[in-house]
Amino acid sequence: MTRFLYIADTHLGAVQGQGYCQQPRYAQRLPALLDALTRWMEARPELEISFVLHGGDMVDSVDPGALRQAGEVFRLPVPVCLSLGNHDLTSRDAVELWRTVVPCLFPQGRLAFTLECDGWMVHSVPTQWCDEHYYWEEAQQPHLSVEDLAWLEAALAAHPDMAHLVCTHGAFVGVPTAQTGFDTAYHVPPVAWTATLLRLIRCYPQLKVVFGGHTHINSHVRITQAHLVTASAFVETPFEFKLVEVTPERFTLETVSLLPYLSFQAGYDWNRTFVQGRGCDRGFVATVQTSGPASRWTGDFGSSC
Numbered sequence: 001m002t003r004f005l006y007i008a009d010t011h012l013g014a015v016q017g018q019g020y021c022q023q024p025r026y027a028q029r030l031p032a033l034l035d036a037l038t039r040w041m042e043a044r045p046e047l048e049i050s051f052v053l054h055g056g057d058m059v060d061s062v063d064p065g066a067l068r069q070a071g072e073v074f075r076l077p078v079p080v081c082l083s084l085g086n087h088d089l090t091s092r093d094a095v096e097l098w099r100t101v102v103p104c105l106f107p108q109g110r111l112a113f114t115l116e117c118d119g120w121m122v123h124s125v126p127t128q129w130c131d132e133h134y135y136w137e138e139a140q141q142p143h144l145s146v147e148d149l150a151w152l153e154a155a156l157a158a159h160p161d162m163a164h165l166v167c168t169h170g171a172f173v174g175v176p177t178a179q180t181g182f183d184t185a186y187h188v189p190p191v192a193w194t195a196t197l198l199r200l201i202r203c204y205p206q207l208k209v210v211f212g213g214h215t216h217i218n219s220h221v222r223i224t225q226a227h228l229v230t231a232s233a234f235v236e237t238p239f240e241f242k243l244v245e246v247t248p249e250r251f252t253l254e255t256v257s258l259l260p261y262l263s264f265q266a267g268y269d270w271n272r273t274f275v276q277g278r279g280c281d282r283g284f285v286a287t288v289q290t291s292g293p294a295s296r297w298t299g300d301f302g303s304s305c
């Protein structure tokens with residue numbers, strides 16, 4: 001059994017009152033929030049959390065000082081690794097800075113990397129946002145580089161007997177109307193980006209779970225055997241993260257709020273509770289049977305997800 005935490009969109013250095021958010025944002029409280037996360041882990045030694053996977057937008061914008069600060073505040077009791085988000089790529093020398101200032105965030109020294117868990121392979125692949133890779137200004141054209149896609153497909157093909165989880169910052173599908181109550185799906189990505197995922201799901205039944213960020217919304221959409229999960233922003237009320245437990249037979253996800261562990265008052269927009277998701281968006285248990293390439297995967301859900 002392996003347990004790890006998933007967080008996203010910490011936007012270190014963001015200016016209060018500015019920038020995209022779904023709920024009131026307290027990026028300036030990130031050190032206190034990470035202290036609370038550490039206390040949460042230390043109060044539960046039996047969980048034996050192995051690592052924290054950060055789904056991107058660790059910082060709000062890239063400069064050497066911000067990355068040095070990230071290296072300091074993300075010094076947790078367990079290793080932290082980063083799947084780069086668009087805000088982590090706001091400078092043309094971002095890759096060089098990440099590699100030199102905080103190389104410990106990238107296992108194997110690669111920006112696309114794999115972590116092996118108990119019967120699972122967790123692949124982190126950076127989303128690219130425009131024709132100039134590893135750089136983001138405004139464009140929202142998410143895609144994977146040809147090299148990274150080939151690397152990912154080779155890893156999936158090489159281990160059909162294992163369950164695979166892919167983490168990339170860009171969300172692959174919009175937030176369903178059943179969750180938001182809106183007339184149409186919310187935050188819908190370009191069709192080509194969704195098509196990339198649909199092809200991977202179709203070609204590789206061993207791809208079981210996909211983690212994203214970017215929307216700052218907890219969501220959970222199932223497409224055939226694959227569960228697509230996005231996280232709300234760690235620095236927005238109610239300061240949530242995901243506890244993940246994997247075994248060769250099972251995947252369990254739970255969304256946890258740090259609000260009870262904080263000493264400051266935080267506002268909340270009660271007109272936007274969809275951001276936190278329904279019960280089925282916030283947690284689920286699924287059973288995997290990896291007996292051969294055509295592995296079966298059954299979800300165990302309490303509601304409509």
Ligand SMILES: [Fe+2]
Pocket residue numbers: 009011056057085087214216
């Ligand atoms: Fe973000």
